[in-house]
Amino acid sequence: KAGVTQTPRYLIKTRGQQVTLSCSPISGHRSVSWYQQTPGQGLQFLFEYFSETQRNKGNFPGRFSGRQFSNSRSEMNVSTLELGDSALYLCASSSSRDRINGYTFGSGTRLTVV
Amino acid sequence: QKEVEQDPGPLSVPEGAIVSLNCTYSNSAFQYFMWYRQYSRKGPELLMYTYSSGNKEDGRFTAQVDKSSKYISLFIRDSQPSDSATYLCAMTFKDMRFGAGTRLTVKP
Numbered sequence: 558k559a560g561v562t563q564t565p566r567y568l569i570k571t572r573g574q575q576v577t578l579s580c581s582p583i584s585g586h587r588s589v590s591w592y593q594q595t596p597g598q599g600l601q602f603l604f605e606y607f608s609e610t611q612r613n614k615g616n617f618p619g620r621f622s623g624r625q626f627s628n629s630r631s632e633m634n635v636s637t638l639e640l641g642d643s644a645l646y647l648c649a650s651s652s653s654r655d656r657i658n659g660y661t662f663g664s665g666t667r668l669t670v671v
Numbered sequence: 672q673k674e675v676e677q678d679p680g681p682l683s684v685p686e687g688a689i690v691s692l693n694c695t696y697s698n699s700a701f702q703y704f705m706w707y708r709q710y711s712r713k714g715p716e717l718l719m720y721t722y723s724s725g726n727k728e729d730g731r732f733t734a735q736v737d738k739s740s741k742y743i744s745l746f747i748r749d750s751q752p753s754d755s756a757t758y759l760c761a762m763t764f765k766d767m768r769f770g771a772g773t774r775l776t777v778k779p
Contacts, residue, residue: 613765
């Protein structure tokens with residue numbers, strides 16, 4: 558059974574550019590969440606999608622956006638990149654609407670903004 | 672005050688030791704409690720989850736939840752060098768909130 562797949566694994570972007578990250582959840586999982594992980598702040602919740610609808614959103618500026626497609630694949634976009642956006646971006650999927658079985662995480666996309 | 676507090680360590684123990692990892696939380700609305708393990712350059716992987724106060728055991732791992740004290744623990748018995756990783760507590764309400772993670776090193 559394939560796990561959660563995130564692409565690309567590594568990205569280097571320049572300040573002011575925009576970036577799109579992709580996540581393919583485990584087959585059959587309809588809930589997808591995105592997290593930002595940094596050494597100083599740990600795992601910070603970005604947003605969650607369930608059946609193409611954004612169910613919840615964290616405290617990030619509007620430059621951070623996402624969407625989910627009918628096949629449950631998800632993308633997140635960051636516009637006007639800042640140096641502080643450098644982080645590991647993790648996608649997680651769940652088979653349960655209420656997440657009682659926990660999340661399965663991908664290996665993440667490491668974004669470096671220079 | 673953060674919703675979920677976890678001592679970041681680092682924690683270093685000899686092989687075979689019993690490890691105790693802990694988190695406290697402030698939001699009594701949290702319903703489900705989990706522990707994740709994260710190796711370097713990898714995403715977190717789910718170790719254990721529970722939704723009630725009490726103990727849950729899985730092999731060398733025991734998760735303990737005390738909702739009245741808003742306190743959760745993970746115990747690792749007979750720790751192995753392969754247990755060296757960062758351990759994150761997590762809990763859910765509207766979304767999943769994580770502790771800062773405790774970096775554990777088990778020395779041979």
